[in-house]
Amino acid sequence: MNQERRTELEAMALKVREHIVRMSTDGGCFIGASLSCADLFVYLYSEWLNINPDNLTDLNRDYLLLSKGHDVPALYGTMVELGWMPAERLKNHLKSNDHIYWHPNRNIPGIEFHSGSLGHLPSVGLGIAMDIKLRGGTNKVVVVTGDGELNEGTCWEAALVAQAYKLDNLIFLVDRNQFQANIRTEELIPLEPLDEKFKSFGFEVKRVNGHDFEALEAAFSSIPLAPGKPTAIIADTMRGKGLPSIQERADRWFCNFSGEEVEQLLKELHGEAGASLTSETLTVR
Amino acid sequence: MSSILNQFPFTEKKDTRSGFGAALTKLGETNPKVVALTADLAGSLKMNEFAKQFPDRFYQIGIAEANMMGIAAGMTIGGLIPFTGTFANFSTGRVYDQIRQSIAYSQKNVKICASHAGLTLGEDGATHQILEDIGMMRMLPNMTVICPADYNETYAATLAIAEHDGPVYLRFGRPSWPVFMDQTRFPFVLGKANVLVEGSDVTIIATGHMVWKAIEAAEILRERGVHAEVINIHTIKPLDEEAVLASVQKTGCVVTAEEHNMFGGLGEAVARVLSLNYPAPQEFIAVNDTFGESGTPTELLTKYGLDTPQMVAAAETAVRRKTTK
Numbered sequence: 001m002n003q004e005r006r007t008e009l010e011a012m013a014l015k016v017r018e019h020i021v022r023m024s025t026d027g028g029c030f031i032g033a034s035l036s037c038a039d040l041f042v043y044l045y046s047e048w049l050n051i052n053p054d055n056l057t058d059l060n061r062d063y064l065l066l067s068k069g070h071d072v073p074a075l076y077g078t079m080v081e082l083g084w085m086p087a088e089r090l091k092n093h094l095k096s097n098d099h100i101y102w103h104p105n106r107n108i109p110g111i112e113f114h115s116g117s118l119g120h121l122p123s124v125g126l127g128i129a130m131d132i133k134l135r136g137g138t139n140k141v142v143v144v145t146g147d148g149e150l151n152e153g154t155c156w157e158a159a160l161v162a163q164a165y166k167l168d169n170l171i172f173l174v175d176r177n178q179f180q181a182n183i184r185t186e187e188l189i190p191l192e193p194l195d196e197k198f199k200s201f202g203f204e205v206k207r208v209n210g211h212d213f214e215a216l217e218a219a220f221s222s223i224p225l226a227p228g229k230p231t232a233i234i235a236d237t238m239r240g241k242g243l244p245s246i247q248e249r250a251d252r253w254f255c256n257f258s259g260e261e262v263e264q265l266l267k268e269l270h271g272e273a274g275a276s277l278t279s280e281t282l283t284v285r
Numbered sequence: 286m287s288s289i290l291n292q293f294p295f296t297e298k299k300d301t302r303s304g305f306g307a308a309l310t311k312l313g314e315t316n317p318k319v320v321a322l323t324a325d326l327a328g329s330l331k332m333n334e335f336a337k338q339f340p341d342r343f344y345q346i347g348i349a350e351a352n353m354m355g356i357a358a359g360m361t362i363g364g365l366i367p368f369t370g371t372f373a374n375f376s377t378g379r380v381y382d383q384i385r386q387s388i389a390y391s392q393k394n395v396k397i398c399a400s401h402a403g404l405t406l407g408e409d410g411a412t413h414q415i416l417e418d419i420g421m422m423r424m425l426p427n428m429t430v431i432c433p434a435d436y437n438e439t440y441a442a443t444l445a446i447a448e449h450d451g452p453v454y455l456r457f458g459r460p461s462w463p464v465f466m467d468q469t470r471f472p473f474v475l476g477k478a479n480v481l482v483e484g485s486d487v488t489i490i491a492t493g494h495m496v497w498k499a500i501e502a503a504e505i506l507r508e509r510g511v512h513a514e515v516i517n518i519h520t521i522k523p524l525d526e527e528a529v530l531a532s533v534q535k536t537g538c539v540v541t542a543e544e545h546n547m548f549g550g551l552g553e554a555v556a557r558v559l560s561l562n563y564p565a566p567q568e569f570i571a572v573n574d575t576f577g578e579s580g581t582p583t584e585l586l587t588k589y590g591l592d593t594p595q596m597v598a599a600a601e602t603a604v605r606r607k608t609t610k
């Protein structure tokens with residue numbers, strides 16, 4: 001990836017983060033997890049996945065399944081920047097006249113499956129990967145999971161079966177932002193060593209900085225990392241990435257900011273002074 | 286000489302699950318889109334022949350039912366028609382959230398095929414004898430719920446659901462049971478009830494294994510001068526409301542019979558139709574809001590009030606209530 005392309009992607013990611021921040025008011029959104037995976041979506045949809053508005057019913061497209069559904073503002077922001085939907089539509093966030101809300105809804109073109117209840121789409125991803133194998137296709141299935149989501153046993157049921165069926169067209173992409181709801185994962189149900197866990201389940205594993213487009217390219221361009229083996233990419237990310245005033249704060253999980261705070265946060269995204277946030281932090285929802 | 290039973294001669298008993306297994310193999314030959322999955326119960330679900338003949342289209346998922354439901358949902362994306370096979374308990378209660386979100390809400394063309402339903406599972410006891418599954422599946426929007434009466438009907442239903450676009454819950458069982466549903470006389474048509482016996486005094490609406498008991502009950506009732514109409518409701522959702530109403534408008538009272546809790550199943554589905562359109566006395570042959578236990582199928586049906594004598598008594602009560610209400 002040349003410097004120019006990297007700069008373009010970084011600019012796009014900044015715009016995606018602006019969309020996310022704008023969705024964190026008037027009802028709010030899961031801003032922290034959305035900011036942690038924004039770069040992943042920007043990279044995958046811009047550079048790696050064969051998915052676009054014209055091939056959404058083509059069986060030979062690639063598939064991305066957002067299993068940790070509550071970070072969907074990052075996906076919608078990416079879709080807007082790629083021209084899949086007008087930015088205007090994001091103003092429908094949480095309105096009953098549209099399907100843009102806290103969790104993915106497949107009435108939005110590009111959303112393959114409903115999600116929200118966690119731990120479902122690893123299994124669904126397996127089914128799609130099996131269908132592709134049965135058809136003799138070469139397309140790929142990426143299942144984006146949270147790290148907290150890996151508490152769900154179905155993720156590991158799916159991992160067991162993925163290696164049994166040698167699904168080297170299947171990629172589990174873990175947004176390893178270190179938090180679940182209002183606590184660090186390692187303080188609640190420790191996951192590390194996560195790479196070793198996936199390896200012991202028969203996955204080929206890469207651990208990358210999930211905010212570094214070159215590192216993501218290096219990891220994804222060599223998939224399948226090993227023929228006959230499913231891939232796990234553990235993307236080390238930062239919850240709230242881009243906003244120092246909420247970054248890595250356990251209490252800034254779900255946020256519903258005032259309009260004034262949103263304006264401050266937009267400036268903070270661009271490197272200006274930190275926002276002074278007075279909205280109540282949310283420890284339960 | 287019996288008059289009603291003579292109309293339903295049977296020469297053998299077979300388990301309904303074998304009807305499913307045989308039809309699945311048939312679908313393997315006739316419909317290349319059909320694939321089958323099991324959670325380590327291929328033998329119990331009679332799926333081994335399909336597995337042998339179509340190994341590329343058979344998926345052993347291991348003892349991971351929730352995973353199996355998600356995989357089945359994913360497999361539909363290119364038009365495959367996945368049939369999942371495990372026990373009814375593990376096909377519903379254990380995996381309800383997967384079915385709810387990834388199959389029913391997502392409107393995926395998955396056929397959830399469930400054996401060992403109800404008390405007639407027998408010796409496994411209450412952990413395995415699910416009596417709530419019809420209710421759980423009925424409550425899901427987009428879901429079709431089918432409970433065939435014998436081997437022949439299970440075979441026909443299995444073939445039929447492959448042609449139906451949408452999620453289906455197909456419930457069948459373990460015990461050997463009379464094979465009496467002649468498909469030339471009473472063909473399986475999804476959503477269409479079959480009137481097996483015509484009568485004027487009371488309607489017995491039964492599903493699954495209880496249909497045979499209803500025929501036996503009708504025979505006894507006839508000897509006592511009560512003319513019972515027997516309806517086989519194999520499709521519990523969508524319910525054939527027209528058939529229910531036409532019959533009850535004629536007879537004026539009804540007995541519903543199902544191998545299920547009295548809450549949430551066929552009985553309440555019928556009660557809803559009647560209360561909206563034609564209120565009538567109704568008696569319920571169903572399990573009285575309790576769990577089952579280990580025992581032989583015959584013992585358990587008697588103990589829990591699902592046998593022929595109880596159905597006769599229920600019909601007589603219903604008839605009595607017509608005049609005393």
